[in-house]
Amino acid sequence: MTVKTASLDPVIVVGAGPVGLLCALELARRQVPVTVLETEPGTTLDLRAGTFHPPTLEMLQPEGVADAMLETGIKVRYWQARDREYGLIAQWDLDLLKNDTPYPFRLHLEQHRLTPILLAKLKAYSHAQVLFSHEFISLTQSDEQVLATARTAQGEVQIKGRYLIGADGGRSPVRKSADIAFDGYTWPERYTVVSTTFDFEPLGYADNAYISDPEQWLAFFRMPDAGPPGLWRMTLPVTDEISDEEVLAPAFAHHAINRIIGAPSGNTYPIVHQSVYRVHQRVANCFRAGRVLLAGDSAHVNNPLGGFGLNSGIHDAVNLGDKLARVYHGQASADLLDLYDRQRRTVAMEYVQNLSVKNKKNLEEKDLPTRLARFEELRQAVADPVKARAYLLMSSMINSIARANAVT
Ligand SMILES: Cc1cc2nc3c(=O)[nH]c(=O)nc-3n(C[C@H](O)[C@H](O)[C@H](O)COP(=O)(O)OP(=O)(O)OC[C@H]3O[C@@H](n4cnc5c(N)ncnc54)[C@H](O)[C@@H]3O)c2cc1C
Structure with missing residues (x-):
């Protein structure tokens, strides 16, 4: 087995997804040596995330990442709450947040366009290295260091570090190696994503819209793709009676679009991408071991x-x-890392879990009086700038940052 050593013990980051690369960049720009391990031979073509909220853009700005994203991303000032049966319910104007953030909009950009930007920024630091085709397998830790074992085409290697960050996705081998529980649940239905060049704008759809329906809600995002006019991406739930094969067939996508726009069932559309996946609500029992x-x-x-x-x-x-x-440079004790755990776990539980579940329940509400009452609430909120701003501070995650900072 080869043992890779660095002149200074680096922080090891497992995963060169957006979070791992950003962890590495945040450390590198503060003069901390970092080594990133990634299973894949390069950054991946990941079509998952596509919406970036104002505080996220603020956080990505110090190294110029937000500016690079703005070059190709779509600035979304307005987003809509719609209903399949009742049409447009409320249109939110993010410009109401112009005194709260320098980025009063959502930015739509594919996740796979962010990772190369982060990687390029990271490469500017000679004390940062990214080891692709290195699959993390296991770790051991002592009071002084962490020893990670990774599989490569040439055999297993060991990498010594002072700390190790697991940014290796939902299945996280790091989390499992550190024996940290991942409590929560998996929703019974799967979600499918369909991307089409069919343009929904002339039908009154904003670049981002959430459409409630007791049978099959929808979430709409116009994505930049290779350039204007971009792609319309839809996410919708599918029940277990429909097989993956049926969901991924073009006929499913054509039927979904015909249903949305009320077109005859035989109409077809250019479909660029389809996928199907399971959805979970889970939070690790601690973010530090x-x-x-x-x-x-x-x-x-x-x-x-x-x-x-x-x-x-x-x-x-x-x-x-x-x-x-700060801990690495001896400016703070390691206890500061427990504050990271407290701040970010609090927000994961109180904010992200609660709000994402509430959003789902609202979209799929079956009880008509409850549905109509929610529409009325939304109409009243959007018509009142004070209420609308309060709603947007929550949905844009600005409140979540304030909540995390309030945890001591
Ligand atoms: C359809 C869909 C739409 C979404 N839309 C949004 C959205 O609009 N906005 C939003 O904020 N979020 C969205 N998300 C969630 C978002 O995609 C994820 O939260 C995000 O990808 C998490 O990034 P990550 O870097 O933590 O993990 P990942 O992106 O999963 O990256 C993990 C990396 O670790 C690597 N890795 C795994 N195991 C190992 C190992 N053993 N050794 C080395 N490397 C390893 C992987 O290859 C990968 O590169 C969406 C998710 C889905 C499914």
């Missing part, structure tokens, strides 16, 4: 309604990068 820390999906997973998953992972990375750098 000695010298091992968790961030992003390895620490918490949730349904995508509200676009909180990656955004909260980015908030983890920025919070952790600052604290871990």
Whole structure:
């Protein structure tokens, strides 16, 4: 077995997804040596996340990442609450947050366009290295260090570090190696994602819209793709009676679009991408076990309604990068890392889990009086700038940052 050593013990980051690369960048820019281990041979073509909230863009700005994202992303000032039967219920104007954030909009950009930006920024630091085709297998830790074992094409290697961050996604081998429980549940239905070049804008759809329906709700996002006019991406739930094969067939996508726009059942559309996946609500029992820390999906997973998953992972990375750098340089005791756990776990439980579940329940509400009462509440909120701003501070995650900072 080869043992890889660095002149200074680095922080090891497992996973070169958006959260892992950002953890590495946050540490590298604070003069902490980092080594990133990634199973895949390069950054992946990940089509999952696509919405970035204002505080996330603020956090991505110090290294110029937000500016690079703005070059190709779509600025979404308005987003809608709609209903299949009742049409437009409320249209929110994020410009109401112009005194709260320099980014009063959502930014739509595919996750796989963010990771190369982060990687390029990281490469500017000679004390940062990214080892692709290195699959983390296990770890051991002592009072002084962490020893990670990774599988490569040439055999197993060991990497020594002072700390290790697991940013290795929902299945997180790091979380399992550190024996941290991941309590929560899996929803019975799967979600499918369909992307089409069919343009919904002339039908009155904003670039982002959530459409309630007791049978099959929808979430709409216009994504930049390779350039204007971009792609319309829809997420919708599917029950277990429909097989994956049926969900992934073009006929399913054509039928879904015909149902949305009320077109004849034989109409077809250009479909660019389809996928289907299971959805979970889980939070790790702790985000720190000695010298091992968790961030992003390895620490918490949730349904995508509200676009909180990656955004909260980015908030983890920025919070952790600052604290871990201070501990690494001897400016703070390791207890500061427990504050990371308290702040970010609190928000994962109170905010991300609660709000994503509430968003889902609202979209699929079956009881008509409850549905109509919610529509009325939304109409009243959107018509009142004070109420509308309060709603947007919550849905844009600005409140979640204030809540985390209030935890001591
Ligand atoms: C359909 C869909 C839509 C979504 N939309 C949004 C949205 O609009 N906004 C939002 O905020 N979130 C959204 N999310 C959630 C978002 O995609 C995730 O929260 C995000 O990908 C988490 O990033 P991560 O870096 O923590 O993990 P990942 O992106 O999963 O990256 C983990 C990395 O670790 C690597 N890895 C895994 N195991 C190992 C190992 N053993 N050794 C080395 N490397 C390893 C993987 O190859 C991968 O590169 C969505 C999710 C889905 C499914």
